[in-house]
Ligand SMILES: O=C(O)CCC(=O)C(=O)O
């Protein structure tokens with residue numbers, strides 16, 4: 001049995017989305033959510049730009065195409081005895097992720113080797129730094145290691161917005177975190193599309209050995 005169901009949404013103007021007829025408001029609500037999350041993503045990116053001490057709008061100019069963003073509406077079934085895996089431990093490949101979770105809980109983030117529950121709080125959005133920012137900042141900002149554990153009570157719903165970057169962008173540590181400050185890059189450069197494709201392969205052709213799952217360490221120097 002599949003313990004998770006999801007609805008994948010691309011930018012509303014993309015014409016990729018196929019909506020069910022019912023409930024009738026489904027399309028409008030999700031499209032509106034996408035538009036709002038997209039704005040939050042851009043705002044966060046500009047705040048992160050300043051937190052990293054980068055020249056004004058550097059990340060905005062680098063990440064200037066919103067057509068690679070996507071959102072997933074997720075439903076996790078309740079855990080059964082001895083089986084509670086929702087989404088296994090991972091880091092998001094994209095730039096920055098926004099998570100709206102309901103009151104059920106189950107999202108956990110790893111800090112200093114320990115799993116910390118991200119306790120649901122109404123009206124809040126969880127922000128996860130992804131691999132793109134980790135590489136650009138030469139690991140000054142770390143991609144959050146997280147997972148979802150299913151609880152026994154009831155279904156869990158979440159809306160996850162992936163503020164992404166265009167596939168033909170070359171991703172490598174920025175000079176501000178390397179040669180400008182005399183530090184070696186921690187990653188070789190790569191075409192983002194290649195990494196996203198490798199990550200997709202993890203899902204379509206899961207390797208039998210967990211050490212063969214492609215992560216950002218693939219490009220580590
Ligand atoms: O459903 C969640 O809370 C998180 C999902 C997630 O980490 C992902 O889709 O990458």
Ligand SMILES: [Fe+2]
Pocket residue numbers: 090091092146
């Ligand atoms: Fe994730």
